[in-house]
Amino acid sequence: MKSTAEWIGGKGFREAVFELVRLAAxxxxxxxxKALREAQAxxxxxxxxxxxxxxxxxxxxxxxxxxxxVCQDTGLPIFFINQPEGVSRRxxxxxxxxxxxxxxxxxxxxxxxxxxxxxxxxxxxxxxGFPAVYFTEWDDPAVEMALILKGxxxxxxxxxxSMPYAPLDAxxxxxxxxxxxxxxxxxxxxxxxxxxxxGVCIGGDRGGGYAESKHQLLRRLEDVNPDPILAxxxxxxxADANRLGVGPLGLGGKTTLLGVKIxxxxxxxxxxxxxxxxxxxxxxxxxxxxxxxxxxxITG
Numbered sequence: 001m002k003s004t005a006e007w008i009g010g011k012g013f014r015e016a017v018f019e020l021v022r023l024a025a026x027x028x029x030x031x032x033x034k035a036l037r038e039a040q041a042x043x044x045x046x047x048x049x050x051x052x053x054x055x056x057x058x059x060x061x062x063x064x065x066x067x068x069x070v071c072q073d074t075g076l077p078i079f080f081i082n083q084p085e086g087v088s089r090r091x092x093x094x095x096x097x098x099x100x101x102x103x104x105x106x107x108x109x110x111x112x113x114x115x116x117x118x119x120x121x122x123x124x125x126x127x128x129g130f131p132a133v134y135f136t137e138w139d140d141p142a143v144e145m146a147l148i149l150k151g152x153x154x155x156x157x158x159x160x161x162s163m164p165y166a167p168l169d170a171x172x173x174x175x176x177x178x179x180x181x182x183x184x185x186x187x188x189x190x191x192x193x194x195x196x197x198x199g200v201c202i203g204g205d206r207g208g209g210y211a212e213s214k215h216q217l218l219r220r221l222e223d224v225n226p227d228p229i230l231a232x233x234x235x236x237x238x239a240d241a242n243r244l245g246v247g248p249l250g251l252g253g254k255t256t257l258l259g260v261k262i263x264x265x266x267x268x269x270x271x272x273x274x275x276x277x278x279x280x281x282x283x284x285x286x287x288x289x290x291x292x293x294x295x296x297x298i299t300g
Contacts, residue, residue, distance in 0.1 A: 039053055047253060149285075153191065174233055177262075
């Protein structure tokens with residue numbers, strides 16, 4: 001059995017994380033592609049929506065065949081990591097940074113890390129908070145990583161509401177949540193590259209709400225929320241949003257959203273935030289499990 005430093009710092013671990021980044025950039029998850037095919041079949045034949053979705057699917061196939069990025073905006077890499085007790089988070093973070101920089105030199109990622117004061121691009125996708133890395137300690141001996149590549153267009157139309165929200169007469173209840181989420185979709189229109197996928201968090205503080213809403217984007221589109229109240233709300237919002245007529249790229253159609261995933265966090269009595277992280281149709285998420293002996297497998 002390798003020591004922790006040998007395991008995490010070894011070539012095999014780094015190569016596994018690099019493969020996670022490469023795969024996330026070049027190949028969409030099967031559930032996302034399936035949802036896009038079903039959406040195309042549901043649109044009117046010959047409509048702009050049907051044509052747009054067919055081009056999306058053609059783009060997916062070409063990216064996979066050529067092992068090229070699915071989108072020119074390869075986004076902000078966001079890692080969600082489960083790690084066993086005693087494993088250095090600092091060392092894992094360094095490996096994630098190395099893998100991202102390596103993927104950048106191989107042109108799987110675009111140079112996206114820009115200093116917010118000087119405006120200078122780091123040139124290797126490494127910077128303060130870039131990539132973003134979130135950790136959870138668990139009892140399993142393996143390391144599990146999930147990665148999202150979050151593009152700027154979808155991030156720009158993400159939003160947060162402080163409830164009650166008077167303009168919509170939205171209170172601190174499930175109906176209020178539904179109203180503000182639908183409002184966020186309406187405001188986004190075509191700017192977030194729909195059909196989108198929403199990650200939503202009810203509660204928490206402002207920062208925690210955004211982190212949890214992004215974490216919800218890791219869920220598969222066909223899953224069912226274990227909370228029956230949230231499961232019903234997810235379905236209702238999805239149906240309501242798809243009646244807005246925004247459609248693919250905002251050009252009209254039946255498919256404005258592919259999925260809605262809602263989580264919740266406890267909050268202080270004075271605050272009630274609803275946070276919406278909008279993901280474009282290219283829901284670039286992948287996950288990997290790396291064992292202590294160095295073997296690994298893609299899990300999602």
